[in-house]
Amino acid sequence: MTTDAWYDEQHRLTPDQLDTVSFPLTRWARHGYEEEPVRAFLAQVQAEMVRLINERSSLWQEVQRLRRRILGTSNGNDAVLFGKDDAHIHAVRILSSAQRTADRYVADAQAYSGRLTEEARVRRDEIMVQAQQHADMLLTEARDRARAAAVAAMDNESLPPQTDQERRAVHAELAYLRTFSEVYRQHLKIYTEDVLRTIEDWESKERAAARDIPLPRDTGVRGPNTPGIR
């Protein structure tokens, strides 16, 4: 018997479970069950039925094979363990099992690739939000400084500097503000460039990684003259 080789024996449904199964009551009404658990359970019952039907069919074929073998013996012919048909069915089962394995590998690889791109997408959104917040903060700060400087300048205008000393102080203040705004502009520029570089780096890494991911190998279930995946 080979049909059940790929079944997961641990999750089989038992008559006991049918006897004791309970569903959470729905939150919205006094009557009825939550739909999802019931659906999940029905799916399990359906899978179990398919298994049982397949097992029954395999058993029936096994009985037929053995019956043929016995009849063959009683007729005095040479009994064979596997007739031509049996060998073919056996080969079909082996190939089917290999195909299932291949399907699983492909599905796993796709799920993995899906997770990677999803993570990359989330990370990229985070970086963008952070950069935006930081830029906003720098701008607000610069604007506040500028406003303070303007207010200070206006205050000074109403009372023009009288002495050389005062004038020098105002010039010094102006020079300081100019340098300060220059520094801030540089700061903002470097920061923005850095963010852009990070994004570019990350994009090129993403491209390189995408190139390095090997294509699925030949799984052995293809024909003998198959060139494989290009």
Next chain:
Amino acid sequence: MNIARLKSSFARVAMHGDEVPLHFYSDLFLKHPETRDMFPVSMQAQRSHLVAALVTIVSNVEDLDALTTFARDLGRDHRKFGALAEHYDAVGASLLATFAHFCGQAWDSELEADWKAAYELIASVMIAAAREDEKHNPAYWTGTVVARERRAFDVSVLTVRPEPRLDYLPGQSAAIESPARPRLWRYYSMANAPRADSTVEFHVRLIDGGAVSMALTAHTPDGAELRMGPPVGALRLDLASSREILMVAGSTGLAPLKAMVEQLTSLPRPPAVQLFFGARAADGLYDLPSLEKLAADHPWLTVVPVVSAGRSAGQAGTLTDAVLSTANWSGHDAYLAGPTEMVQDTAARLAAAGMPPTQIHVEDFGWSEP
């Protein structure tokens, strides 16, 4: 041919679920190893396609017209996979062997004769349709990638030159296979009205884990040769209508609608068109500059960008909400394309607001949906 017996034996076979197509393909590949190369590595989706086709055939077995139409389309569609007349015998033999296997005791010579006759009927219609199609169209078109432009984090626009020229109606799609992912076909809509230089644009959104979209955005250099199937899809402009037009495009669902807008530009007196273009974030409005240029050149076109999350210049909230809160559209023709959920939701709410269903046009690949 005993139809009741065909149906009841099919029901018995179908009880075995995925085992049936699995057995069929293993039987076919063992007897004819050369056919394996016509299929992708993973056969999971293929098995569902086969079962879906068989179910359609068996449930329409009394409706000869529907059956013939289905078989004709199927026959034409199979040309791009390289299906030849001789393959039909191999498939028929494995199909019968599979049914015999799962019918068990109930399989007898009469049932076998019935199934053989049914299969031969379907196969002959498919082969005849494929032969007829050969006179007008190639088995597949070779599409050379002439330009690739990354418009957003996850959206690229591919410009492709099909050889020979691909004739289609704006709104239609074609199946595309990338050389990086052989035997995997996905449908993409042509995003422009037919051009003099015969090039077509495709808007490709990178789907997380999507093998073909990844191949088309990352592994398809300029000059790469894609394979393209014949144009399919029922979405197209109702040129007989004189109503004004509402278009709702979610993300790359814009492609077929933009092709239709381009088609309208060639009409002498185009109806007023309001095009809602929605994305999750502002950078997902990947084609806005081009749409705004179209709107500036053509006063009958209004473009409304909608962003459902984050900061932006456009309207905020879901695309459906934005559309529904703008006006009562029941006197318009509506064309919807994009994520299935958005399209269904919008269609349902437009209908609930009084729009007759005949005025709501959505993308429909019918039986050939991937």
